[in-house]
Amino acid sequence: MVSISPRLRDSLDYEDPEETDPRFSIGFRSVSLASTEYEYLELQGDHRTWSGSPDPAASRRRRRQRTSDRLLLEHAVPFQYRTIADGDVFRVVTMLPGERSKPIQCRLSWENSRKPRYDYRCLSYCWETTERDSAILVDGYRFPVTQNLHNALLSLRNVKSELRIWIDQICINQEDHEERSYQVSIMKHIFTNAKEVIVWLGEADDKSAKLCEYARKMPRGEHVVRDSPKNALKRILGQRQLQDALQKLLARKWFTRVWVIPEVALARFNTVAIGNELISWDNMVRLIRDTPMPEATGFDKQSAILGNPRQRIAILSQMVASQRENLYHTDITQLLILAKSSEATDLRDKVYAFDGITLLRTQIDYRDLPDYIRSVERVYLNIAHHYIDSITSEDYYSRWHGLTEVRRTQQLMSILYSAGKLHQHLDLPSWVPDWTFAWYQAPLWCKADSNMAAFSGRDGWSAGIRSGYRAGGEKLETFEFVDGAAGRRRLRVSALLVDTVLQVGALAGETGACMRLLTQGQISQASTPDAIDLPTFSYGRDHFITEHGLHGLATTGIAPGDRIAVFLGGDVPFVLRPNRDQDGDDQIFVLLCECFISSKGIMGGEHTQNNWTLAEDIILK
Known part of the structure; x- marks a missing residue:
C-alpha cells in the first residue's frame, strides 16, 4: 500500500526542501545495499581472473547473466513503493558500478525538479513491451524491468563510477495513476534540468558501429573541402551500405514512441547510444539530413506518409532549436503530425506527452493535473477544443509566435484535415482528430517532406510543407x-x-x-x-x-x-x-x-x- 506524502505542501518553491521534506533526508530508503542478505546472489563456480575484461567470451557472459537474472527472479524480495512522488519531487536512480556479468544494483533517492541538488541524467528509450521479464536490485529488493531497459543499463553501467539517472520505468510508480499525473506535470523540469539525455536506440547490429563511426567523421559545414573526407568515408561504408544501415536505424522502435519527443526536445544535450557506441544527437541529425535515400517506386511508408522517420527527426530538431532559444513550441500542425504517428502504451499520452513543451495546455485548467482516469474520448475532445480556442480566441498564442492570419488559418485547417469520420476509431465528433488512428495515406493537404533545412526556434517549418493547392484561398471566415x-x-x-x-x-x-x-x-x-x-x-x-x-x-x-x-x-x-x-x-x-x-x-x-x-x-x- 502506497502511503500519503509526508509533506504538507506540493510546492517547494519558497522553502528549503532539505528542511521541509523528510524524503530528502539521509537514510530515507528501504534498505542499505551494504546488507549481506543477498550474498548468495554472487555468481558461483567461476572465479578465474581475466585480463582487460571480466569475461571475454560472449556466450559465457550471456550464460552467467542468465544465471544471475534467474537468481534475482527466484529469491530476492520484490520491491514496493512506500511513498508517493507528488508535488515537485521525483526519484532518481543511482546505478552502482559493476562488471557486466554481475547483477545490476541501484538505489533510489529524492530530488527537487525545480531546484535539483545534484547533477543527473535522463534515459530516453523504448519499452518495446510491457512484459518485465528481467530484473535488477533496487535498494536491495528485486525490481522487474523490460529486457530493453536491462540491456541499456548493462551498456551504460561503469565498472568504476556511479551513474545518477532518471528512468521512468523505475522512478515512477506506473501502477499509481495519481503519481503518474504528478510526474507528467513536472516532466518539463525533470528533463530541462538534467545534465544530459541519453537516447538508447537498442543493441548493436551488423552495421551500427560503422554507421556511428561514419557519423562522427562526416565533415561539418558547407565550406568544408569534402573530397578527401568523402573518400575516407567510403572506406567505412559504401553508398548502398550507408543507405541500408540508415534505413535499419530509422526502423528502430525508439523513433515511433510518443514520450521520446519531449525527452529529446527539452534536453540541454542529447547523446545517442547504440550498443556500446556513442554519438551526439547533432551528428545523427546531420547523418540523416545529408544521406540521400534511394528513390522508391509505388507507395513507400518511409517517405509518403506524415510522421515518417525523417520528418519526425526534422520536427524534433526544430523543437530542440526552440528549447535552445528559450521558446515554447506550439506549432499545432507539428503536434498533430507527431501525435498521430506515435505509439503510446496509454492513449492519453498521445496528447499529455506535449504538456511540457507547449504554451497550449492539455488540461481544462492550468492547475489541473493530467487525468489518467478521464476517458480517452474526453481527453481528445478537450484538447481539440482548446487547440482551436487558442488560435481563434486567445491573442497570446499569435503574439508569442508572430503568426500571420495565413499561418493561423493553416494551423486551424490542419486540425480538420487530421480529423474525419473515415479516420476515426473512437466515438468523437467528426471535427476532432482521433490520435489513435495513425496516418496511412499520402496527404493531399500538405507534403510529407522532412523539410530538414528549417531548424529555427520559430514556427517556420510548417510553411515549408504546405501543399501547392489553394482551393479555399487564404482568407478565413466563420x-x-x-x-x-x-x-x-x-x-x-x-x-x-x-x-x-x-x-x-x-x-x-x-x-x-x-x-x-x-x-x-x-x-x-x-x-x-x-x-x-x-x-x-x-x-x-x-x-x-x-x-x-x-x-x-x-x-x-x-x-x-x-x-x-x-x-x-x-x-x-x-x-x-x-x-x-x-x-x-x-x-x-x-x-x-x-x-x-x-x-x-x-x-x-x-x-x-x-x-x-x-x-x-x-x-x-
Whole structure:
C-alpha cells in the first residue's frame, strides 16, 4: 500500500526542501545495499581472473547473466513503493558500478525538479513491451524491468563510477495513476534540468558501429573541402551500405514512441547510444539530413506518409532549436503530425506527452493535473477544443509566435484535415482528430517532406510543407463553436458546396479515368503538383465521379450523395455527409475526409475567388 506524502505542501518553491521534506533526508530508503542478505546472489563456480575484461567470451557472459537474472527472479524480495512522488519531487536512480556479468544494483533517492541538488541524467528509450521479464536490485529488493531497459543499463553501467539517472520505468510508480499525473506535470523540469539525455536506440547490429563511426567523421559545414573526407568515408561504408544501415536505424522502435519527443526536445544535450557506441544527437541529425535515400517506386511508408522517420527527426530538431532559444513550441500542425504517428502504451499520452513543451495546455485548467482516469474520448475532445480556442480566441498564442492570419488559418485547417469520420476509431465528433488512428495515406493537404533545412526556434517549418493547392484561398471566415444536442460541441465553418458525389469506385465508369486524365495532361500539372505521383496518392483512396462530371480521389468509405465542399481558407476540398437533425436543419454535416478534384479552377482557388460571396455557414457534428 502506497502511503500519503509526508509533506504538507506540493510546492517547494519558497522553502528549503532539505528542511521541509523528510524524503530528502539521509537514510530515507528501504534498505542499505551494504546488507549481506543477498550474498548468495554472487555468481558461483567461476572465479578465474581475466585480463582487460571480466569475461571475454560472449556466450559465457550471456550464460552467467542468465544465471544471475534467474537468481534475482527466484529469491530476492520484490520491491514496493512506500511513498508517493507528488508535488515537485521525483526519484532518481543511482546505478552502482559493476562488471557486466554481475547483477545490476541501484538505489533510489529524492530530488527537487525545480531546484535539483545534484547533477543527473535522463534515459530516453523504448519499452518495446510491457512484459518485465528481467530484473535488477533496487535498494536491495528485486525490481522487474523490460529486457530493453536491462540491456541499456548493462551498456551504460561503469565498472568504476556511479551513474545518477532518471528512468521512468523505475522512478515512477506506473501502477499509481495519481503519481503518474504528478510526474507528467513536472516532466518539463525533470528533463530541462538534467545534465544530459541519453537516447538508447537498442543493441548493436551488423552495421551500427560503422554507421556511428561514419557519423562522427562526416565533415561539418558547407565550406568544408569534402573530397578527401568523402573518400575516407567510403572506406567505412559504401553508398548502398550507408543507405541500408540508415534505413535499419530509422526502423528502430525508439523513433515511433510518443514520450521520446519531449525527452529529446527539452534536453540541454542529447547523446545517442547504440550498443556500446556513442554519438551526439547533432551528428545523427546531420547523418540523416545529408544521406540521400534511394528513390522508391509505388507507395513507400518511409517517405509518403506524415510522421515518417525523417520528418519526425526534422520536427524534433526544430523543437530542440526552440528549447535552445528559450521558446515554447506550439506549432499545432507539428503536434498533430507527431501525435498521430506515435505509439503510446496509454492513449492519453498521445496528447499529455506535449504538456511540457507547449504554451497550449492539455488540461481544462492550468492547475489541473493530467487525468489518467478521464476517458480517452474526453481527453481528445478537450484538447481539440482548446487547440482551436487558442488560435481563434486567445491573442497570446499569435503574439508569442508572430503568426500571420495565413499561418493561423493553416494551423486551424490542419486540425480538420487530421480529423474525419473515415479516420476515426473512437466515438468523437467528426471535427476532432482521433490520435489513435495513425496516418496511412499520402496527404493531399500538405507534403510529407522532412523539410530538414528549417531548424529555427520559430514556427517556420510548417510553411515549408504546405501543399501547392489553394482551393479555399487564404482568407478565413466563420470558424466557431456552437452547442449541439446532448451538450456535444459542434463546429460552424464557412464553406462553398461545389458538387455532389455521383458514382464511386468500380461504379465510376473506369476506375482509372481520373488517372489517365492526369497522365495525358488534360489536368494542368501546375494545378495538381502532388497528384501526379499516382501510386502514392491513390493508395487507400477510391476514385469517384461527381454530378458535374468531375473525377476525384477520396478515402475509401465515401458514397453517392456525399457533398464536395471547399472551406474558406482550406487548401484542398472536403467530403461531407449530410446529417439532418431533429429540427430539419439541412446545413448539418459529418466531416468524412479530404479529397482531390480534377478541376484546375477548384483546386487552384479560382472558383472560390469568383464565388466567395456564395459561401454559407455549415455545422460539423
